[in-house]
């Protein structure tokens with residue numbers, strides 16, 4: 618009950634009607650610790666026994682995104698957008714270039730850099746973006762394993 622009234626306030630503040638689909642989407646998004654695609658969210662909602670169509674999920678996410686309740690990010694080179702609940706925290710992301718998983722990183726290393734830019738260039742900084750690319754723990758270890766197993770030169774003696 619407590620969580621639901623919290624979403625009620627969030628929706629009311631933005632002049633959105635508090636529908637049960639919006640509740641379900643916000644609750645599911647907040648429970649996902651990482652940003653998810655609309656399809657992933659749809660599968661999760663179905664699994665939780667919520668009757669909703671994929672197009673409704675898309676439509677709700679777009680509305681929530683336009684109102685700033687949900688953050689939408691596009692992963693470069695991957696034709697999909699991911700969504701996460703907007704906790705109004707400043708954070709950065711690590712993006713796996715193999716499985717396209719996007720994980721949030723708390724904290725910001727650029728505060729000092731912003732101050733440096735402001736004083737050096739007399740530029741008023743209003744924000745920044747920083748995304749870090751690479752391999753997540755799952756994909757990184759697979760990559761290393763396959764590298765070790767392919768050593769063609771070693772096969773000559775046998």
Ligand SMILES: [Zn+2]
Pocket residue numbers: 713714715716717718752753754755756757
């Ligand atoms: Zn990965």
Ligand SMILES: [Zn+2]
Pocket residue numbers: 707708709724725726727745747
């Ligand atoms: Zn930052």
